[in-house]
Amino acid sequence: xxxxxxxxxxxxxxxxxxxxxxxxxxxxxxxxxxxxxxxxxxxxxxxxxxxxxxxxxxxxxxxxxxxxxxxxxxxxxxxxxxxxxxxxxxxxxxxxxxxxxxxxxxxxxxxxxxxxxxxxxxxxxxxxxxxxxxxxxxxxxxxxxxxxxxxxxxxxxxxxxxxxxxxxxxxxxxxxxxxxxxxxxxxxxxxxxxxxxxxxxxxxxxxxxxxxxxxxxxxxxxxxxxxxx
Numbered sequence: 001x002x003x004x005x006x007x008x009x010x011x012x013x014x015x016x017x018x019x020x021x022x023x024x025x026x027x028x029x030x031x032x033x034x035x036x037x038x039x040x041x042x043x044x045x046x047x048x049x050x051x052x053x054x055x056x057x058x059x060x061x062x063x064x065x066x067x068x069x070x071x072x073x074x075x076x077x078x079x080x081x082x083x084x085x086x087x088x089x090x091x092x093x094x095x096x097x098x099x100x101x102x103x104x105x106x107x108x109x110x111x112x113x114x115x116x117x118x119x120x121x122x123x124x125x126x127x128x129x130x131x132x133x134x135x136x137x138x139x140x141x142x143x144x145x146x147x148x149x150x151x152x153x154x155x156x157x158x159x160x161x162x163x164x165x166x167x168x169x170x171x172x173x174x175x176x177x178x179x180x181x182x183x184x185x186x187x188x189x190x191x192x193x194x195x196x197x198x199x200x201x202x203x204x205x206x207x208x209x210x211x212x213x214x215x216x217x218x219x220x221x222x223x224x225x226x227x228x229x
Contacts, residue, residue: 013042016035017035029060032056033053036049036053036056045076047077048077050070050076051073054068054086055082070086074087081115085122087104088125089101093125098131098134101125102131105122185204186210188213190215
């Protein structure tokens with residue numbers, strides 16, 4: 001028995017899919033959908049085709065059809081991390097069923113525990129729903145390398161402050177230590193209620209000193225400054 005692989009067709013599909021993703025990223029959704037419709041007609045068992053289509057539908061506000069596409073995506077690949085995260089987002093944000101959302105999130109991170117972007121996406125949705133305990137549960141179970149990521153420090157410190165569980169100060173310290181080690185220069189927090197924003201970062205190089213300073217309003221937890229650092 002000979003198994004033949006249609007390499008030209010596969011190559012053409014991959015190119016079309018990349019184009020559809022690029023169109024979607026540039027919010028040219030109708031053009032992207034036309035390409036995806038063609039891809040799904042020729043290869044309906046491709047999980048990612050369904051997932052991207054579902055993402056477009058969700059962005060456009062059609063959550064029911066988005067769920068149908070994501071169900072198909074998970075039918076062909078039950079471990080599709082992004083399809084699981086999107087299902088969680090839809091149930092958490094639009095159907096107000098956070099318990100179902102959490103189940104999808106758990107499956108997403110079970111299959112890909114080191115995915116920082118997925119974890120932060122999950123954290124944002126849970127925080128919108130004020131499920132701070134669930135946020136901490138997800139983020140405290142991740143790898144040590146992931147915990148040192150600035151976004152993770154931000155989420156843990158913020159939920160610690162909101163819950164007033166006594167851990168926020170230590171989380172801020174851990175975040176500062178992680179960032180200081182990364183940039184090889186110490187960082188000092190400076191309470192200042194006269195600044196126009198809750199906090200800002202003053203680079204040492206701008207003042208010919210050896211320490212970065214973070215002026216911040218009294219009582220604010222400030223690691224969110226590091227999200228894009």
